[in-house]
Amino acid sequence: MIESPKDEAAPDTDALPPCEPAMAAEPAVAASExxxxxxAASAAGLALSAAEIEALQxxxxxxxxxxxxxxxxxxxxxxxxxxxxxxxQESVRYANEALLxxxxxxxxxxxxxxxSAASLTGGSGESFRAGVALIQSQLRNVLVxxxxxxxxxxxxxxxxxxxxxxxxxxxxxVSDGHVLQQMRKGYKYRDRLLRPASVVVAxxxxxxxxxx
Numbered sequence: 001m002i003e004s005p006k007d008e009a010a011p012d013t014d015a016l017p018p019c020e021p022a023m024a025a026e027p028a029v030a031a032s033e034x035x036x037x038x039x040a041a042s043a044a045g046l047a048l049s050a051a052e053i054e055a056l057q058x059x060x061x062x063x064x065x066x067x068x069x070x071x072x073x074x075x076x077x078x079x080x081x082x083x084x085x086x087x088x089q090e091s092v093r094y095a096n097e098a099l100l101x102x103x104x105x106x107x108x109x110x111x112x113x114x115x116s117a118a119s120l121t122g123g124s125g126e127s128f129r130a131g132v133a134l135i136q137s138q139l140r141n142v143l144v145x146x147x148x149x150x151x152x153x154x155x156x157x158x159x160x161x162x163x164x165x166x167x168x169x170x171x172x173x174v175s176d177g178h179v180l181q182q183m184r185k186g187y188k189y190r191d192r193l194l195r196p197a198s199v200v201v202a203x204x205x206x207x208x209x210x211x212x
């Protein structure tokens with residue numbers, strides 16, 4: 001009878017040499033320590049000298065100076081634009097000032113012509129005065145529409161901004177310092193004086209001398 005082979009004996013664990021304990025791992029350098037070392041190295045590499053710091057400060061100061069200069073220049077330019085726009089508006093508003101200043105002398109001549117025509121008699125004299133008065137009225141209306149304004153000085157308090165005193169005269173009819181007589185009319189163009197009114201200013205009567 002064939003004998004079955006004997007089962008292999010299990011290895012005798014006692015016979016095996018004892019397992020050596022795992023070799024202790026060498027202490028690894030922590031990543032944080034490496035990063036810290038790199039950062040320190042980088043910081044050491046980026047350290048600036050006193051001269052470099054001074055140069056950066058000078059550049060910063062120059063940048064501030066340029067910024068302030070830019071802001072001032074921008075403000076000046078804005079003011080210039082506003083002033084130019086205002087001057088253009090005034091130029092349009094007072095475009096006829098020079099022309100009206102010349103035409104008021106024509107009105108003066110009409111006044112003189114009417115005064116001279118007052119001495120004429122007869123139908124022809126009346127017709128002449130009426131024609132001159134009509135032309136004068138038409139011209140005055142055109143000038144008024146263009147902005148001309150007559151300065152009414154008669155009986156008004158003397159105003160050096162509107163009146164030009166050519167003489168003073170004692171009077172009891174008009175208060176002291178008021179216009180006694182208007183010698184030549186004054187004119188304004190909108191709110192500008194083209195010509196002051198020539199006037200005689202009244203002064204108070206001198207008290208009578210006391211008899212000795």
